[in-house]
Amino acid sequence: MEIFEVLSPAGSEIIKRKSIAPRLDNFDGKTVGEVWNGVYKGNDSFPALREQLKQRYPGLKVIPYTEFPFRYGGDTLTQQKEFARHIAALAKEKGCDALISGNGA
């Protein structure tokens, strides 16, 4: 029976990865920003999540998604990255200790 020695058809990786940022110790006095991508009922889900978070952590400040820009559409990869960098810089400027983004579907 013939034996085939074969190559991989998979592309090779070029990306070097970083670990995620350190997590929060607690929510006391912290500020969390909401970032909505404009789709999949974030206008329903973010207010509900905000209410629940504030109930559980009364000292938490939440900056609603309406304070951040969102854009809908098939942007190119470069445009998407630029926009994401803009949002991240804005979150820093607004004093966010953490971000919640959504909704992916």
Place this chain on the structure above:
Amino acid sequence: MEAEKLGIPSVVIATTGFVTAAQLAAKSSGIENLRVAEYPGAIAIHAPGRIAENIATVLLDRVIQGLTQSTPASMADAPGSGKDRGKIVFAGTLEEVNRFFADQEWTDGLPVIPPTLEKTERFLEYTLRAADDELAVLAPGNLRATLPNVAANAIMAGCEPRHMPLLIAAIEALSEESYNLNNMGSTSGLLPYLLVNGPIIKQLGIECGGQLISKGPNPALGRAIGLIVRNIAGYRPGKNYMGTFGYPLIFALAENEGQTPWQPFHVEHGFDASSSTVTLGVTNNWGHAPAPSSAPDKNGAQITLEVLCRELSKRVRLYNLPGHGENAERAMITLLLSPPVANSLAGSGYSKQAVKEYLYENARMPRRDFEWARRYTGGTRVASSEEHRDINAGGHTQKPDDLIRLLSSPEIVHVIVCGDPNRNRVMVFEGGHARPATKEIKFPPNWDELAAT
């Protein structure tokens, strides 16, 4: 992900089935172990009360864990990771090779031809490029395409060595920023397609006539692109390639340049008629092929234009224009016209550009129908105040029966003359997020000799 890079801990909310897609996107962007909080179910069909309940009982804790705990239970492997590229990775019988490749998710579910080193080297003889050249980096996986891995996919698909120059140009087109391969994992099921123009059509016997996608080398060429999208771009069905009902095999078209009354596609886009090109387009659909005829009160050209307008009004991706104005996602319309239809239009004085402009002016739908579709079928819609601002800013009228424009520009319409030369049929593709990308095919100096083998 950019926030993580700035040191701001983040959590991404994704619905069930899309957690892996979010993790793979993060990995490809250089972030390891992105925290994703899973919302249970398909949120777009949930009522506000159910959304609130799911948040209180499930999502809230997951969001809190995502912001306070750094180690997720499990993570998705990036498609290109952990393997030794360009070297022998497995040895076995035909069945064992197929089983191994299926286990690696390297196949499309059909049997493949084993990409041996010997076969691969033969494929490399048909190109101008050096074996270790980086041909492109393909999104979303951000993985490197090289001659050996392109050849391996081509072999697996059943291609011949002389198809390599065409496939290399296709890789270059896939990597074009404007083609936006990065955004093709949509649940709507966006499918790339291939269009070939120029002398290579005859040289390689690529079919441009009746039943073209099912004849000649067309199926193997399309399949090779499908395998490249999987193995080099890194799209895996159910992980980050999320078409709700899956994907047909990618298909390959070629223009019938001998029977079109107009400039062929590549000449229209600035290439010399004597050059050969490959274009990557995208569509959500293959399907109904209406047959415009002539009638006592309207000629064939007029009926064709009206048929095309009616077809366009069914293409829901176009509803984004009145919905979002300039912020609309990109739509891409492709018209397949059989030669008799194209010649009927040309015989009535329509240039290709005139056809596009007719459709731009006349492809419209009643505002009432648009409002219904946007309100009840738009799982991806933005807040209504934004929609209405854009509709009104775009100069659309207000009454329910008023007709609103669907095309953002005549230039999003692309015309390809192909198919049965004896039949009067058309097909209308809608695709999104992309503009077509066309690349000239570069041949080695001894191409004529190679192509004949």
